[in-house]
Amino acid sequence: METVVGVEGSDEGKCEESGVEKSSSSLSSPKQIADPVVYKLVRVEGDGRLVPATDDEVMEVEEFLVDEKIELPVVTDAGNVECISNEESSSGKSHKESSEGLSHSENTEPDAKLSARLEEIVPSSDLSLDDSHINESARIGECSKPPDGPIESGSPASVICNSSKPDFYTLKGEICLDNLSIRELHGLFRATFGRETTVKDKLWLKRRIAMGLTNSCDVSTTTFTILDNKLVNKGTDNSFQNADGMLTEGSDGEAKNLGYETSPTSHSSQMENHQIVLGKRLGNLSVELDCGSDDLQMEHRGAKRVRKPTKRYIEELSEVESRDYTPKVISSAKTTGQGQTSPKYCIRPPGNAPLNERTIVTRLDSLGGSGVQVPFVSRVRRSRPRKNIMALMKFDSSGMGVAAKLVQEALSVRSSPPESEHADKVLKVRSASEQIQPLFAAEPEKDKRRSIMSTIELGKNLGLKQTDSSEDNSDDGIATVPTAKGGMRRKHHRAWTLVEVIKLVEGVSKCGTGRWSEIKRLSFASYSYRTSVDLKDKWRNLLKASFAQTPPDDGINSRKHASVPIPAAILLKVRELAEMHAQVPPNLGPGKLPSVSRSVHQTRSGYL
DNA sequence: ATTAGGG
DNA sequence: CCCTAAT
Structure with missing residues (x-):
């Protein structure tokens, strides 16, 4: 199995702290920026190979990060609630996701603390709920100052935690995931995240969906009913089991803020306030932090990317494989113990709002062998493997040590414009091996095909890679196809999630x-x-x-x-x-x- | 460069 | 989604 591991540069234990504060601090201190913590999602395969997290995985996390960051400044009044730092939440989320899906039973968490931390994520709770109906909602509409205060950015929970999505709270609707079949869950998953998933674990699916809809990481492990974008926990699982005080803190805090307790029955009226209490069990999580290893993958933005295998393939493979092998979690992690808690992502000065989103966040990519700062934005949501498997494999050959090395490298190299070049090279190499044209160039979209392809890929490894030139090449990941007229048309109909x-x-x-x-x-x-x-x-x-x-x-x-x-x-x-x-x-x-x-x-x- | 609308 | 006119 593979586990997704979040790698973090230095302090593992304290992700939380690193959260918001860090980000802010990072801005101020150049050093940190230079040496940002590298945070990457990596899957560790049973044999120890590292596979970069899929874009989606990364993306989801990133998404939160980005949003949060952007929104953070917005905080208005309510700020009482203490939430987890953005980074944290995001990371936590990702960890959870990955860990749960894949490893849930098996992995034990190496770092209790960490996992605990992860768990801690606070849900973006929404304050405004709607039953108040129109009145409230109306207010919400206003940007600057919601009368209620809480709405939007102003909302306490949202503010700090910043899940960017808080607004939603007001929406009503209930989605009960508990009774859905896997098939239905897959459909919902697709609708929610815009991509397919092969995971068959209902629990995992439910959690992910719940998290996606809820925008929060905390999702109960037992019951999944989402009401108005909030997760309602009907189950008994409410107890907060966080071993860490921290965790509880988060949840408790939230509860306090809301002032409501989620009553199981509250379905009807109370729901308005929905709160979701989510208790998370640490035990399940087996997330590991790794230090420094980062994805590689990226090419620089400017450079033209060489086609990477579609992430889907990777995803699929990894998922499949993961199930087969029971892997162990590798904790390359701790390898680097850099003391510094560098933020995983560096935020550029807030001021840049106007700048593209791209400029806002960058991350260091160490896997590629060189730390490259990549603009965050570039992630494409749909399955784009950021890195090549091949590359990873290569690195893997050296074994765990590699990860450490990479990390070190990344760290050691701070700002490195030049690095981009290296990265390129790496990529190129990889690409070369991959370059073989796909036998099936045309439309890899079908699942069957995919799997076949992936299989092939895995088996032969390098032998064939698909270069589906048509697929998304652009930075944004949107594949465009030249039209007869000369215009560019999007290749895929990206369904709105x-x-x-x-x-x-x-x-x-x-x-x-x-x-x-x-x-x-x-x-x-x-x-x-x-x-x-x-x-x-x-x-x-x-x-x-x-x-x-x-x-x-x-x-x-x-x-x-x-x-x-x-x-x-x-x-x-x-x-x-x-x-x-x-x-x-x-x-x-x-x-x-x-x-x-x-x-x-x-x-x-x-x-x- | 962004919007509003029609197709 | 695309295309275009209007701003």
Whole structure:
């Protein structure tokens, strides 16, 4: 099995501390910046090979990071709640995810502390819930100062924790993951994250989905019901088991803030306040921190990337394999003990907001053999393997030591513009081996094919690699295809994921409609694809959906496999925002709105 | 460069 | 999503 490991540069134990503070400090101190902590997600295969985390994995985490960072500054009043630092939460999340999915039973956590920390993640709790309906929601719409305070950035929990998605809270809708079949979970997963997953572990799926929808890392281990984007824990599992005080702290804190306890039954009325209490068991987590190892993968942004195998392949492989082998977690980790807690990500001066998101965060890539600072943004969400397997394998050959070395290298090399070159070389080499054209060049999209390919890849290893030139080459990962006319058209229809929709709604609530570029910067920094135009279009569609009657809903019509319905809560929110901004679609006047709050509950009409 | 809209 | 006009 593989486990995903978060590697962290120095102090393992204290990720938390490193969190926000660090980030801020990092800014100030050059040194840290230069020597940022490298945080990478790596999967360790049974045989000890390191495989870079898939983009998605990384992405998810990053996403949070980015958002948080961006939003952090926003904190307004409520700041009482203590949350975990952004970084932490993000890292924690990732760890959780990976660990759970893959290793959950087996791994033991090497570092209790760490795991504990990870667990600790605080859910972005939302404050505003909606039952208050319109009134509250209306307020929410305003960006600057929500009367309630809490909404949006102002919301206490969200503020600090910063899950960028807090706004959502208001949405209502309940999604119960408990009773879904794996198949359904897969569909939901796809809708939520925009990618497929091969993981068959229901628990893992539920957790991930819950985390995605909730935007928080803390998800209960037993029950998964998401209400208004919040996770409701009906199960008994509520107890917080965090061994660490810290953990509890997080949860407790949250609870306090909310002041509510999630009552199992609260389903109906109380839900408004939803809180989710999530207890997490440390035991399950087997995350390991590794120091310094970083992904390699990146090519520099500017340079043209050589095709990497699609991440999917990697993902698939690793997942499959992981299951087969029971791996051990490798903790290359501790290898580096750099004292410094360098932030994993360096944030560039906040001031750059205007700058592209890209500039905001960079990370050091050590795997490639050289530390390269890569702009965060570049991650493409859809499966793009950042690094090549090959490269990894190569490194692996040297064994664990390699990781350490890499780390060291990375660390040692601080700022290294030149490094990029090295990276290139590495990449090139790899690519060379990979370059072989795929037999199946054309459309690797099918699952079957993928697996086949992957199999081949693994088996032969280097022998064939796919260079699907067509696939995403661009930095943003969006594959574009030249059209006859000369224009570039996107190759894939990137379905909007629930997460994206949520972000969009949040963005609109903050900035209002019309300011798409702003929203893009704020909420979609991590999504390089999705242009402001896309946001606008999507909003238009959401609006339509939200006002569309979803009357009879379904039944027959609903395409089973079609996209997952947008939670009513979201639609409701959309509606509210629409009203606020006077963007009510022509037909339905605001008149209808009033009923909305309640009625919405039942509507499940929208589809992503 | 960004938006609003139509297709 | 794409394309284009309008800003």
